[in-house]
Amino acid sequence: MHTELTHHLASFATTMTAADLPEAVQREAKRSLFNIVGCMLGGAHHYGVNTALAAMRPFLGEANTTLIGRGEKADALHAALINCLASSIYSFDDTHEQAVVHPSGPVAAAVLALAETRIVSGADMLAAFALGVELECRLCKALTVPPAQGSIAWSGTGITGGFGAATAAARLLGLDAAATRTAMGIALSQAAGFRAMHGSLCTPMMPAQAAQTGLRAALLARQGFTASPVALEGRYGFLSVFSEQPDLDALAGELGTRFEILRNTYKPYPCGIVIHPIIDACLDLRRAHTLTADQIVSVAITASPGAMALCNNRHPTDELQAHVSLHHWTAVAFIRGTARIADMDAETAVQDPALIAFQDRVEATLDPSLASDAAVVSLTLADGRRLTARTDHAIGSAARPMTDAELEGKFVGMAIPVLGPERTRALMTQCWAVASLADAAELIRLAA
Template sequence: MKIKRRALLLGATALPLSGHYPAVAQAVKRNGLRSEETGETRIKSGRNATVTGMMLDAIERRRFEQVPAAIIYESKRALVNWFGCVLGAAQSDPVNRAAQTVGSGTVPIYGTTQNAQAKDAAFLTCLSSAVYAFDDTHVPTITHPTGPIASVLLALAHSEHKLSGQQFLSALIAGIEFSCKLANALTRYAPEPNFGLYLTGVTGPIGAAAAGAIALGLDRASTGWAIGLAATQAAGLRATHGAMSGMVVPAFSASAGLQAVLLAQAGFTSTAEVISGERGLIAAYAPGADWDAAFSGLGEDFEIRRVSYKPYPCGVVIHPLLNVLKSAALSDLTNTNVQGVEVRVSKRTKTLTDNAAPTDMFAAIVSAQHWVALAILGHPLGVNGLQQEQIDDPEVSKMRKKIKLVSDDALEVTDCVITLQMNEHAPVTLHGNKVDQAEMTLNDVALKEKYMNQGRGTMDQFQLEKLLALLLNIEQSKDIGRDISAIFRPVS
């Protein structure tokens, strides 16, 4: 794309799952205090600030209204990726099931004929964006920022809250930055990150509520209330992965964020500091985190630069394996000539993805064996790989059983060693490391192709092209809700 992202993502791809946190060590050395009672090193803030205060200051200083052109452009890419994901899963079984639980309203559910109330619409559109695990990823923290924020902003835009394209972009960028900075605080700046947290559920409501408050033009006090009310709903567990429950976490975030901002608009108050207070969110989820350092570049060092758009609809720690196999360009591999496959990965990758017998798409999304089998056999690595017929395919199932994941403490999540034992030839060994995985996003051409491929199931080519043009020139819109509604028509 227009933005040179390799150098940025290269540094970011040392994912927090690796367990190495130089920033924390430096912060402890600089600001650490030894507790006489416990002997633990605790990190203190260098200023008399709070996370909420930093966020409110950035909003008041209008830091998200005049941002570099590259950041504006990247926010449009995030929106294109999000819309593609929404349209691609709008008529999927999980979304259809969830749609049965909501009432009618006036806000459109993209890709369907259904309208719903604003909060339900935010829930359903965010669910659509997450169902196939194709949504964007903040690489350093593995949070998925755009879904809850875009869903809330568009629900507001369609429900008598007129938003210009410029207002929408400013709020979207701010929400993404707040979510990702908070995710940094909970992982990269935390002495002992809790990897049981599904960060989108923790950071999503806060980013969405703050973005909604900006879009509605709430004053400083009301915006603070919205942030506090969202923080008390922040929750997400990785134990939900492998079932529909794993895809609903971002949707809950959208619903919670919108509820928080509407309550605040109605004058529902919150205590002053629910995030970084003594008994606040960070103290509960990441004790000792240096949140001051995590938020210090807010509005200047933009985290959206480190957001990637997935080339494969599966857990991001599986991507390095697929990249290595794809780069090797192996051909004519079958169950006849492949005797076995050893995949050496990080302990975290094995823990999250070791499942040689997924029974449905939710388990397949986080099954390394399933995706490696598809790659070895030369099958497409898109959403079709999640179809039940692919999961049940006898050849795919047979290959999955030959693939053994081996944990290697010397490897990070960006590393892998794949050895294919061949029946009549010498073994083939493939290596992948951080440098090989630096490009963890899609360029413009690939992103458009992803968007188009997902959208064709619910919209025709003309509609898709028209929507894409609107998104890429969104700052020209005077009423984004009206302009998007004009493109969509009932889908039978």
């Protein structure tokens, strides 16, 4: 294994300038930041965020950092945790198309927190964000995407988000390569998160903890705290812990010429991304044949390995379980013809008798050959007809990316209930123009 891998990545993160980032990378970084700020606003008042903040409020430090969408402040470390928790609470955040990591939340929460504690230009913040997301995606890909041999049991965002957040925070703090390497090592030593927590508030807490971990790691490194210089590649290091066979080329190959952030994708639906092609196929069938739920006798879904491993969960009992239930979202698509945040509300959706009953008509089977953004849905109707729809690439996938206009529609839906129309429009303008801001805190103040 490369003996200076951690240092190599730290050097890359500290020497790349904003001007070195290709225009396409800067554009995707803006789209990623735009999307995740909207997600922070959308989740700002979720009961899980309220619960976490209430638990920690007696222990908050100096109130100098905005809690997005809440009109109040906290210390930077707690703000990073709360803002990232809000961004992931509805499973509406972004996803790397191959690694299925949700990279922007931890990195954005860390850089937004730092941007209020010092004067940081929008261009510098965007560059730090882009590089943090880039290395987080590379690390998760190196652990889990073949030829790598990793375990699906780990939460990719939980174990790699702190690394991305530390990378970005170290850059904004002006740390040199050696100190950045230390920050990376501190964050990697605290990597955690596993999928048995799906369906609980621990799921969004994993990226939130990663955001706080990464920011804290950079602050500790700045102060002289130490870590192994070979945190990634050393004997019993991070790579050997989290992957039986890591793909080192995915992690460190073509740095500066191949950018994984360009594979980032955005969710049109607030649920596990492997459910999205199923929702697309259901909505296509409903629209094409003007179906009502009482016409449908049975629904046969042919699903990808990821969908079956993570979301084959009939009859969720609360909103968090509904996030990862393909049966729930199939019922929603056919009965309501939608797939919105409101469609997983505990009282009006999860406990809706019609949605509960319809799930008994749904059966899912595994097709190992299906990609994560593909699915087949077949219906048997009461009149004997059989109808089938296939999704080869879900809306929002790399092959069918959401447009800027679609991202704006998603942003508006999450932001207006929190900020109102006027402030929402102003914030959207600032997000798209972030690279031209002399002080990145201007954007954050609009999102308060």
